[in-house]
Amino acid sequence: MAEVETDYLSLVREEFVARGVKHGGQVSFVKVKKEINRDNFDKEFVDNIIPDDNLPFTDKENLVLNGETAWLPINAQKYPGICKSMTANQAGYFAIRKCKQQGWDFLEDWQCVLSNLEMDL
Template identity: 35%
Template sequence: MTVQELKSAYPNLLFIRAKHWIEKPSYNRLKEAFIPDEDTASFPLPEAITERTRIYPLAITQYPGVLKRMTAMEAGAWAVSKCGQQHWPVNLKNVQCCLANLEMDY
């Protein structure tokens, strides 16, 4: 799955690169930890958030190998496609599981 396919299939799902792990994402915590990527630098974080947006922050401390090789949106698209292959619901726990396995491969 590409980032464009992810955006069309899940328009309210946003993966962002974060400086550190955020246990309970809030606007202030996300804004503080947000690191713009190639595909997220074109929009400022506040305008990207609506009440229906699901934001999954991916910490560079948790997935250093993954986030060195791809943007957060690319990593998220990969994880969503893996969830689909395994017939898992797309949620934060399953995305983290997929990315943790990919991180171990790197």
């Protein structure tokens, strides 16, 4: 019997929609090579994406930054163990579920969960 792969992108989006986040159905975690923030997003985001199996596009060259996807970057320098062992949306979904389990606001605390997980790896 073939193993069915979990669609972590859909699970992440369901959590954001359930939380009432505007455009929550367009959220995606993404691995990046270095820290991406508001200051360098426009110039450095696309060049620093590390594609994986749960992204909403198949080819980095065809990615169009049209504002439709709300990207949540996971820095591979800060979280190397996570980035080696999980897809970005798998890690993001883990963080969301852990936040909910602990009663934390996942919009604020998902990176704290990833930091704790990175230390455990």
